[in-house]
Amino acid sequence: MVNLTGRVAVVTGAAQGIGAATAQRLAAAGAAVAVVDLAGDKAESVASGIIADGGKATAVGCDVSDPDQVAAAVERTIxxxxxxxxxxxxxxxxxxxxLFKMTVDDWTTVIDTHLKGTFLFTRAAQASMVENRWGRIVNLSSVAALGNRGQTNYSxxxxxxxxxxKTHALxxxxxxITVNAVAPGFVDTDMVRQTAERQGIDFDAFKAAAEKRNPMRRVAQPVDIAxxxxxxxSEDAGFINGQVIYVAGGPRT
Known part of the structure; x- marks a missing residue:
């Protein structure tokens, strides 16, 4: 059983979906959790829920692509x-x-949030881990890293x-300090639902098709990724380093 008693965890994008489920899961394992999100009010709701359940948490509003805000979020957490x-x-x-419809803003927003945000938070947080000679960094990738139609920026x-x-693991x-990534497939989240709606895609049909393709005949829920x-x-994963774990119900489905 995962035991994180005495550890402090930072989860970015933790106001909803996979992030919220992860913050809740780590808190249930005993960690004190900084619930970090651009939507500070929603982050506060997640943190309050963790506290109500007997855990320890604080909400931190932060734009992960802003170096000053990231530095302040890490300082506040510590x-x-x-x-x-x-x-x-x-x-x-x-x-x-x-591709022919994607704007420069579409590209920049996604790259800055995912790539720049991961770089900035890792750079800021690793100092604390190095000082204490212990750390676990988990990055969120995706099966889309292998290529996916309509997702030039995201892929x-x-x-x-x-x-x-892999570079940070080395x-x-x-x-x-271990650095690993999880790469989910289809996850049933509000963000995916909203994207389908923006594109005029029926979400239930979209989800049903994904379930049919999956060897387990279902799609992931946020808690599966968490x-x-x-x-x-956890301590048990102390010799797993530099790996990309596909959490998709099958071999990279």
Whole structure:
């Protein structure tokens, strides 16, 4: 059973979906959690729920693509909760479109949130981990890293995260810090539903098609991804480093 008692965890993009489920899962395992999100009010709701359930959490409003805000979020977390031991780089957005319709803003928003945000938070948080000679960093990639129609920006960002994960594993391993990535397939979240609606796609039909393709005949719920993240954040995963774990109900489906 995952035990994170005494650890401090930072989860970005934690106001909803996979991020919220992860914050709740890590708190249930005993971690004190910084619930980080651009939507500060929603982050506060998640943190309040964790506290109501007997856990320890604080909400931190932050734009992960802003270096000053990231530095302030890390400083505040350390000040309120203690040295950071676990970082989950989950913050992300979708701006799907075919290549000829994709705007520069679509590209920049996705790349900055996923890639730049992961870089900035890892750079800021690793100092605490290096000092204490212990750390777990889990980055959110996606099966889209292998390529996906209408996701030039997202696929590029998620593939980049895999390369960043392996590079940081090589650099930080000597300090007893592991860096891994999880790569979900279809996950039943509000963000995916909203994207389908923006594109005029019937979400229920979209989901049913994904279920039919999956070997397990279902799609992931946020808690499925959170459970994998919790394992990688634990002491038991201390020799798993630089890996990309596809959490998709099958072999990269």
């Amino acid at each position: 000040g309120e909760l203690g040295p950071i031991g676990v970082l989950v780089n989950n913050a992300g957005v979708l701006r799907d479109n075919l 590029a960002a998620k593939a980049g995260i895999q390369g960043m994960t 650099e930080l391993g000597q300090f007893n 459970n994998a993240i919790a394992l990688l954040a």
